[in-house]
Amino acid sequence: MLLSKQKKAKGNRVLITVNVVGSAGPLRFVVNEREIVAAVIDMALKSYAREGRLPVLGSNLNDFLLYCPIAGSDALSPIETIGAHGARNFLLCKKPQPQTQTEKAAKVKGDAATTEASITRRGNGSWKSWINKTLILKVASH
Numbered sequence: 001m002l003l004s005k006q007k008k009a010k011g012n013r014v015l016i017t018v019n020v021v022g023s024a025g026p027l028r029f030v031v032n033e034r035e036i037v038a039a040v041i042d043m044a045l046k047s048y049a050r051e052g053r054l055p056v057l058g059s060n061l062n063d064f065l066l067y068c069p070i071a072g073s074d075a076l077s078p079i080e081t082i083g084a085h086g087a088r089n090f091l092l093c094k095k096p097q098p099q100t101q102t103e104k105a106a107k108v109k110g111d112a113a114t115t116e117a118s119i120t121r122r123g124n125g126s127w128k129s130w131i132n133k134t135l136i137l138k139v140a141s142h
Helices: 001-011 036-048 101-141
Strands: 014-020 027-032 062-069 089-095
Touching: 014 036, 027 036, 036 062, 036 089
Parallel strands: 014 089
Antiparallel strands: 014 027, 062 089
């Protein structure tokens, strides 16, 4: 009887599902509903790594956001309790990383090089096809 009182004092334990963006399937584990969101993100990252899932995410919990469908489009606060919204399904995704000016410039240069290469390829392809058509016509006429 004493054990059942101690369990109730700790809070309810709930099974939650955490979908990770880019992963094949959800993570499922039991947490205390008074657990804070930052601790749940940490547990999810450790579980994800322990299972050897891909893509590799890393272990820095500050690089991730946890979303709840009931809470709307805003991410949950890291100091909020996981049971605050009464939800059991969550979405874990990486925070968007701001691009520096050099990365933006490199991306623009890379896009220009890709476009230039595709134009060159397209030009070579049409040149080759013109030669092939011309040779076929000359060979067929003799």
